[in-house]
Amino acid sequence: MTNQHEKTAWVTGASSGIGEALVKAFVADGGSAILSGRNLPELERVASESGAPDRCHILPFDTLDFDKLPKMVEAAVAFRGAIDVLVNNAGISQRSLAIDTDFSVYDRIIAVDLLAPIALTQAVLRHMLERGSGQLVMISSVAGKAGVPLRTAYCAAKHGLVGYSDALRSEIAGQGVGVLVVAPGSVRTNVSRNALNADGSVRGSSDAAIDNGIDPAVVANMIWTAVAEKKREIVIAEGMEANIPILRAQYPDRLFDMVEAMVASGYAQKLAVPSSQ
Template sequence: MSFKGQTAWITGASSGIGAALAKALAEQGARLVLSGRKIDALEAVAAECGSDCLILPFETTDIAALAPAVEQAWTWSGGIDLLVNNAGISQRSLAVETAYPVYQRIIDVDLLAPIALTQEILPKMAARKSGRLAYISSIAGKVGVPMRTAYCAAKFGLAGYADALRAETSVLGLKVHTIYPGSIRTDVSRNALTADGSARGASDSVIDNGIDPQVAAKWMLDAMLADQREIIVAEGGEAKMGELRRTPDALFDQVAAMMASGYAEKMKSEAKQ
């Protein structure tokens, strides 16, 4: 199985995990919609991919830009088969020292922006009754990690949204994947916000010694093609932490069965009484 002939849209595609996913999908023969803020970086990724690419730059928190972006992406490809909500920003600061605007910024980027984009594209996928929605959370979206209170709040929230969405769309033929990376060799730490909202500008040794992004990208795509709902991409202690908090498939099945048995219709009916 592969994504050959399918169209994948990746946010945060200019570097790191997003760029690695773009290259891995291109190798499988997918068409790509690449989004991010830096046009020159997106063009460089597109050149490396060497496949059909639409460069669609926008700021993910610019809510007004989302509807036209979705329309352009959908029209260009005749539909989106896989949306990867990857754009995000991390944190390296203690809660007691962190200014509240840092929380607002990280939650806007890491939680509200992917929700907003999903809400724009969801009706189109639902009408077609096919498509995959992937969310890049983090091991810090499973386990509360020091110096990442804002990041953990956003990534835990993203996982909760994805889990509920998965249950709702299970009756529509859509697939929802929540991906929990551990340390991947990217600039995530350098770009992380500090207590005053400035970029950290330095990496962590655990990140520098982390999983190669291309290895992580293949891991993620293979798991999606295997229809895994929770995808933990981590090694060592991080993998153990993720596995300790893994949601049993039986629980996902139980919640999906609620939808299949008419849960939503019952709730709507009760509201009218």
């Protein structure tokens, strides 16, 4: 980590998981944080536990309320006069087979995981470009680098976020604003518990891979280090998950065979996802 004194980071999805850890790490290193999300009591808890609640500004809103974004950006800028880093972290996952999944689930996940971060980035972008400095951080996923079963909507959204980020980075290169894509693997958060089932209901239970995943605090420190080093993309994963992006790029057929075998061996059943086939 580096000294974040006099810097301000705006983090969406700040009420838990990676977002919470990002806020606490940034504030611990002297920075100020804007905490956004829909759960006001949890945002207040994170601020109170940060060690410096006076350097935390709670700005609750639904990232899908696009009409409010200009006012949210104004409020965020007004807190400390500038937004140095925007972290698009808010998101939602999925645990269902495509054949069973209602289209409303695709609509919801792509809106939350792709359109919402694009909309907020677009609203903040001019502010950063006019200042000639800033960092945009997109929390994608290993599932944004390769298709993962039971997550067709999630993969579509996270792949799209990578594509948008890569294109945007090329357009604004040399203007002082960086774009970092983060592709985490399994991290100990509520991502699986909050994932959507085929009918759009909330799953309500976690996965062993998530429960045994990387500590969010470790992930947060790696992200802030990558921001300081002005990296363009990082993968934060362990074991086989760390190899997925490499296999997808260099040996795609090997990866496809491996994932197909995983599904054939009962992956969906192990996650208690019923099949209509």
